[in-house]
Amino acid sequence: MFGGIDLGAANAKCVLMDANGVTLSKAACKTGASFASAAERVFADAIAALALSPGEAAGQRRAEIEAVCSTGYGRASTGLASLTRTEISCQALGCAHYFPGRALTIVDIGGQDTKVIRLDSTGARTDFRMNRKCAAGTGAFLEEMAHRLDIPLAEFDRMARTTSASAPISSFCTVFAATELIARIRTGESKESIIRGIFVSLVKRVRELDPLDGDVALTGGVVAYHAVVADLLSAEIGRRVLVPPDPQFTGALGAALVALKARGARGPE
Amino acid sequence: MPEAPRDKGARKKIVAVGLMKKLMADHFYELDKAAKEGRPKVAWCTSVGPAELLRAMGFLVYFPENHGAVLGATRTANDYIPLANAIGYSPDICSYLTSDVGAFLKGETPLSKAYEGITSVPKPDVLVFNTNQCREVQDWFLWFGRRFKAPVIGVNSYRGVKDVTEAHVEGVAKQIEALVPTLEKVSGNKFDIDALRKTVALSLETTVLWKKVLETAAAVPSPITFFDGTIHMGPAVVLRGTQQAVDYYKALLPELEQRVAEKSGALENERHRLYWDGMPIWGKLREMAELFQSLNTNVVASTYCNSWIFDAFNPKDPFRSMARAYTELFIVRSDEAKEAYIESMVKKFKVTGILFHDSKTCPNNSNCRHGMPQRLKERLGIPFLVVYGDLNDLRCYSEEQAKTSIEAFVEQLER
Structure with missing residues (x-):
């Protein structure tokens, strides 16, 4: 599983996706005064929103996340991410994902x-x-x-x-x-x-x-x-x-795609 | 997309900097002493004003634009700009002017911190402008002229010049010659054409060396960055027409040439090379240098540093060659001429992107307001970025937005 966290000036957004690029869950919250806290919160919310197998705990799902990329103004302010990209690159990737070849x-x-x-x-x-x-x-x-x-x-x-x-x-x-x-x-x-x-x-x-x-x-x-x-x-x-569907999440989606694509080059984070 | 390496290779220090610091200190102490003792006479001069003539007539020359840059670089400008705004000098006009006037109103100068014993800028005996930079330099000098009850004289230059013609040269040369009677009166010295030929010859020697210094950046990797250049241009700006400036660049050039021979770059890992058009953001010089360094991107050439290259100086024909040099300047030219110039720089310095600084209070040095970036992109096939900011007024600069733009631009170049 791969994560993208978009720490915008107003709102934090998170997308979790599988290795095929299929979105599994997403979450958003106000950024507030702390990018780091907002990242923790939106990341936890996205994990909590994942479907769980019987008897499975959210903590187990967290361990399945191989890599996280952060973007947005607060991209450098969270320890959750091993990769960062600007929101310009991530919006581009996220949007192209929905409209390929155009x-x-x-x-x-x-x-x-x-x-x-x-x-x-x-x-x-x-x-x-x-x-x-x-x-x-x-x-x-x-x-x-x-x-x-x-x-x-x-x-x-x-x-x-x-x-x-x-x-x-x-x-x-x-x-x-x-x-x-x-x-x-x-x-x-x-x-x-x-x-x-x-x-x-x-x-x-x-x-x-x-x-x-x-x-x-x-x-x-x-x-x-x-x-x-x-x-x-x-x-x-x-x-x-x-x-695109969920236009607020295209940046976070793009960030998750960065994390997914980096896997081949970097291995699990 | 593979993760771009973001190692923090330290920018290499340049040994000649020590000599420059001494030269600059000597310059300011000499001016301070002259202003206090009343001799030699002190002339204030705009950055590309007739410094050669002033030196030939025995003046020590002080450049308020250099002081403006110091106010910016020391991040004190924003303490002073409001004081000038309050007496009717708009926040929309040149922030060199407003910060310099404001500092004077407050009775402060950053020179005091750098040079013990200096408490103010040197009192002028005459102020000599050339509007080749902008109209503001004239307004700026007139304010100080009224304040010090000193004569303000100058050259009103042409603007938007495509090809510099004999008519342009004649017009400016006559204006420079017309300064002589006032300068004779203020200095008490008789004009001597041979003294002028000598200072023009020294300016020519300085400019030839400075051009060679900047052209070392054509090497891959470049031994120098734009941010280094803004510091090393100091002697070319304030000591033009003196032997000290020549000596400085004679010391600096071999150091850089050696780096080129050793393929030793200013950055450890130079992945991208950019051109910077427009003013530096003086208060963010270090941050900018570090940001580009962290992105393994070297800003190798700039309009700004190149603006102290004057190919036209000729000691045999001093007035006319000064006039031509001051008019061939990038800032005086039409967009057609400017675009041709930038095109030649892009090729010479092998850059793959152009950064335009849209400096809020400096329209004459902001070349992105009349479609030039778009035309150059089409013509050269390389991308551009516009960074919004200001030379001195940091209220006009959004750090996070600028950083994101620059990082995104480099990410685009990674493709």
Whole structure:
């Protein structure tokens, strides 16, 4: 068995897979203030989620894990992993796993940053971009907007789908956008159209990163919890974007694939 | 994907550094003494201003941009930038300017810690700029000129030059010549063309040697890194036109040539070779050097270090050759000329990737804002990476994001 742990700025994710690359279990939790603790927790949760044979204990399953690779901002902060890779490499591997043989432009919208990663049809990475040092266009932007509006973030996707109107919100800066919210509320815009406008703003920010040509795949926690983003991005580029299963876990999946592929070269860890 | 070896081969120390430290100390103590005693006169000069003329007229020459870099490298810049912001100098303009003005407002300089007895930057008798770097250098000097009640004179350079023509050379040469009467008045010395020919000859000798130093990095493995280069360029910047600069590079060059002959690289395991375009991130120089070292990647060439190579100097035609040298500079040129230059560097130094530093407060040294990386990628078939940061203002730099980008870029090169 092989493990991938993605220690993101907002959430930690873990995927466990067998030697054939088949996902056996996964888990996620808030990263919080300690990458190491989050790694321990999400790893234990993924092990606990494994199917057990009668009389088998979770501890026995843990011993079956041959290698673990960590990724994400906290990749160097856990002793659980014997390998590390950047989330850019792992997102690429995880996404290519679902769409083999296709040249892809991957848009990964995470809690703290947004990445655009280009793969050729062999799955080899040819290019990537990251957002600048600014939260606009990331999950943190949505969290800030939810806080300002005093509406639970979990309601955002549903509310945005109830209208086709979207209030114009700047994509330049999270702080500027927050002040614009006040203006929109004052001019009587509905909460739904403001929320849809927030998602449109996020998509526009992503659009600024890259021409987004070819097949576009969308991954990361934001699309996992707010599927409306995939609809809006599809409308923006004029064709349907691909969304892999469990888009929040593609980084962890890619990390597990690194661990699996390294086995041949390194032997059990 | 096989695990890339990440051994931590120590970067090799360069013995000549000891001599450089002495030269730099002598430089600052000499300036300090002159400023305190009132002679010889002190001229402030921009990095590629007419230093040869100033030295020929008997001035000691101080370079505020060098002081800016010291403020960055000592990570004190962010203590001072807000003070300049508060008097109306925006956080969006050159952070050399804002940190230097801020430090002065606070009455501090990192030179005090490095050189006992020096308590301030040397008071200028005249400030001489060349806007070939940017408009900010003029604004910067005007601020200090008002402060010290000293004359501010200079050269307003052309920008975006594709091919340097006689018209460009003529325009700049005339401006340099026009500085002479003020310099004669401030220094009390009569202009002497033979003295100018001598300093131009010394600058030429310095630049020829400095170019040879940088070109040792064309060897595989390279005996030097970009991060070493930013330190070793010190004498080429602040002592251009002096015998000391020539002597320094005469000491440094054989050491590097010996390393080349022995195939002794600056990194123990040089797997990848990159080109760096744009300013250094001064406050993160060591971290950057260590990061690239841990990735077995050597940044072997850069626009920045090459910017003190001046092929045009000619003692027989001092004014015009200075004008040509100051205008042939990368920063003055059009994107077409810059791209041709980078292409030649990529080939000469055998690099497989280009890193562009988008320096928030230094647009003139950020060459990734008008599509150049994309054009070069298409033309040369090698990947690029843009790192967002700043020369001095570390508020504009996200360490984790930069590290992840660089590591991911090297992972891409591993394929």
